[in-house]
Amino acid sequence: MAALAVSAGLMAGMTTAALSQQEYKPAAPEPGTEIPQSTVRMGILPYADGSFPIIGVKQGFFGDVGISISPAEGTKVTEEQAHSLLMRGDLDVTHGYPPNFLPTYQNSRVVKQIMFHDVIVAGCMLASPEQKLKGIKDYLAEGMPFDKAIAEAMAPVQGKELASTPVANERLFEDTITQLSGVTWTPKILDDPNILVSAKAGQIQFAHPSGAPVVYSLLQAGWTRLVCLDDLIAHGPKGKDSPILRSITAVGAEANGEWVNKNPNTALRYISAVWRTIDAIKADPALYDIQAPVLNSITGTNLTGKDLAGTVELFHPYITYGENTRFYTDEQSLLYYKPLYEQIIGAFAENGVVPADVTPDEFVWGGKLWQQLEDYRKQTDELLGKLDVASLSQEKKDLVTEARKFYGWHDYLDAYRFALAASQ
Numbered sequence: 001m002a003a004l005a006v007s008a009g010l011m012a013g014m015t016t017a018a019l020s021q022q023e024y025k026p027a028a029p030e031p032g033t034e035i036p037q038s039t040v041r042m043g044i045l046p047y048a049d050g051s052f053p054i055i056g057v058k059q060g061f062f063g064d065v066g067i068s069i070s071p072a073e074g075t076k077v078t079e080e081q082a083h084s085l086l087m088r089g090d091l092d093v094t095h096g097y098p099p100n101f102l103p104t105y106q107n108s109r110v111v112k113q114i115m116f117h118d119v120i121v122a123g124c125m126l127a128s129p130e131q132k133l134k135g136i137k138d139y140l141a142e143g144m145p146f147d148k149a150i151a152e153a154m155a156p157v158q159g160k161e162l163a164s165t166p167v168a169n170e171r172l173f174e175d176t177i178t179q180l181s182g183v184t185w186t187p188k189i190l191d192d193p194n195i196l197v198s199a200k201a202g203q204i205q206f207a208h209p210s211g212a213p214v215v216y217s218l219l220q221a222g223w224t225r226l227v228c229l230d231d232l233i234a235h236g237p238k239g240k241d242s243p244i245l246r247s248i249t250a251v252g253a254e255a256n257g258e259w260v261n262k263n264p265n266t267a268l269r270y271i272s273a274v275w276r277t278i279d280a281i282k283a284d285p286a287l288y289d290i291q292a293p294v295l296n297s298i299t300g301t302n303l304t305g306k307d308l309a310g311t312v313e314l315f316h317p318y319i320t321y322g323e324n325t326r327f328y329t330d331e332q333s334l335l336y337y338k339p340l341y342e343q344i345i346g347a348f349a350e351n352g353v354v355p356a357d358v359t360p361d362e363f364v365w366g367g368k369l370w371q372q373l374e375d376y377r378k379q380t381d382e383l384l385g386k387l388d389v390a391s392l393s394q395e396k397k398d399l400v401t402e403a404r405k406f407y408g409w410h411d412y413l414d415a416y417r418f419a420l421a422a423s424q
Contacts, residue, residue: 022109024368025261029376029413033399033421035066038266043082043094044074046192046298047211048291048311049118049251049318050095055290056277065269065411076298078191079167079210086111086256093255093270099344100167101254102363103353112260112365115271116252116327117278119335122212122315123173123229123249125154125162128205129222136227136235146235147180153226154183157206161188163195165210172347173247174208177227180236180243193300199223212315213301213308233334246343250327250335251316252366260365265413268373272411275321279410282318285309321373321410328367337364376412383419396422 030036040062044051056062057069077085079100085091087104097120098113105111127133133156139149154177162185164170178184185206190198192214198204199218207223209215219225232244253271260267281287289305296303303311312318319326326333334340341360348354380403387400403418 022257022362024112024257024365025264026368026372027264029417029420030265033402033414033418035414036265037066037068038263038269039068039070040266040270041090041092042069042074043077043085043091044294044298045077045079045082045094045096046295047096047251048213048295048308049120049316050211051295051298052281052291052312052318053095053274053277054294055281055287056273058290059277059280059287061273061276061280061409062270064409065273065406065414067266067269067273073294079165082254083111086254089256089258091256092259093253095251095253095274097167097169097249097251098254098363099169099172099341099348102345102348102358103168105354105358105363109358109362110257111254112257113363114253114255114260114267114369115274115366116250116319116324116335116337117274118251118312118316118318120212120249120251120316121228121230121233122215123170123247124208124215125157125177125226125228126207126209126215126218127156127224127226128199128202129224131156131205131224133224133226135225136231137225140231140235149235150177150181150227150231151183154181157185157226158183159185160206161186161204162206162208163188163190163198163204164208165189165191165195167210168348168353169247169249169344170208170210171351172344173229173249175347176232176243176247180232181227193298196300211299212311213295213299213303215315216307216311217301217303240339245334245340246347248335248340250337250340257365268369268413269411271369272373272409272413275410278318278320281309282320288312321370324370328370337367373410373412376416377407380407380412380416380419383416383423387419387422392422 082094083104087108101111136149136153139152166189192209192211195209196214236244288308292303292305292308326335327337338360345358349356399418399422403415407415
């Protein structure tokens with residue numbers, strides 16, 4: 001019966017000869033009810049959604065499903081370091097914007113997306129406060145149509161320097177702004193901490209930071225929002241061919257695909273602990289007090305837990321386990337991964353930074369992992385439904401209690417294992 005827990009669609013036709021590192025290899029559940037112990041090397045990126053799993057680590061959520069994080073608080077890395085360390089297998093998992101890892105496909109196709117957990121609308125073109133400029137929202141409020149409003153808002157940037165980070169997806173957002181406004185500028189490449197330092201020193205007039213905490217800090221300092229991604233989504237062109245699609249920033253976890261295929265059940269337990277972390281911080285935003293000093297130590301910001309909670313709510317509220325249908329099964333959703341990644345990969349391929357034959361399914365493994373957890377969840381529901389009306393010994397009642405505990409943590413793999421044991 002345990003073999004039923006692995007989606008038939010995932011297992012059909014999978015032979016050792018047919019599989020490659022471009023395909024996810026699911027595994028059957030471990031026999032019995034002991035929780036296997038494993039170690040995961042997690043990278044911490046300098047973003048709010050690149051470091052929030054540390055909350056779950058310190059709350060013991062990963063330990064509850066048998067995972068030890070190494071080192072204990074993760075490895076603090078820059079975007080560029082994360083690319084090389086994941087590609088080499090020196091890290092197992094990081095959290096960030098998955099398409100930023102696509103340029104590594106020029107050398108190796110081992111890095112894979114394994115989950116989504118938020119969509120950033122923090123992408124913003126900002127202007128220093130002393131310029132006293134108006135943003136697109138002001139022009140739209142005056143009744144100006146979108147195409148004229150974005151051109152007016154961006155006009156002061158024409159030919160000027162724009163401080164921006166050296167990550168690939170920021171070029172996509174900037175290309176979209178240029179396409180829609182007709183405005184061009186001279187890029188000044190700085191990482192987020194140096195954008196913040198330069199802004200405080202009055203050395204830059206225009207900025208496009210990557211991380212929400214830096215955007216939030218600049219807005220708190222009076223910087224003007226010229227155009228942000230939420231403006232494009234709300235008022236810009238719609239449809240599957242919209243240039244805005246390639247600017248949508250769905251953030252999640254990336255992993256070394258070879259590690260995933262050697263440890264598929266550990267990967268399932270890991271992402272379940274991340275979703276449990278999301279549930280916890282939605283229920284108790286005070287938990288951001290755990291993350292704030294970690295993030296500040298990387299970015300140079302001085303955010304409190306309350307600031308961080310506000311940043312997340314404003315720019316990238318986390319998406320729960322059940323809401324992942326919008327990424328993987330709802331083909332009408334603007335966030336459905338296939339057209340989204342066809343646009344993103346196509347844009348990268350046009351610029352020569354990604355091979356033209358890369359496909360969304362080769363890179364995005366998260367849907368397969370999420371669907372496997374869904375299979376376990378549905379089978380657990382069926383087993384528990386039968387157990388609820390059965391006469392059980394105390395031992396089996398205890399197994400059912402354990403099944404429900406893991407179920408509440410989104411660890412549907414182990415929930416299934418305990419429910420299966422109770423039914424035998």
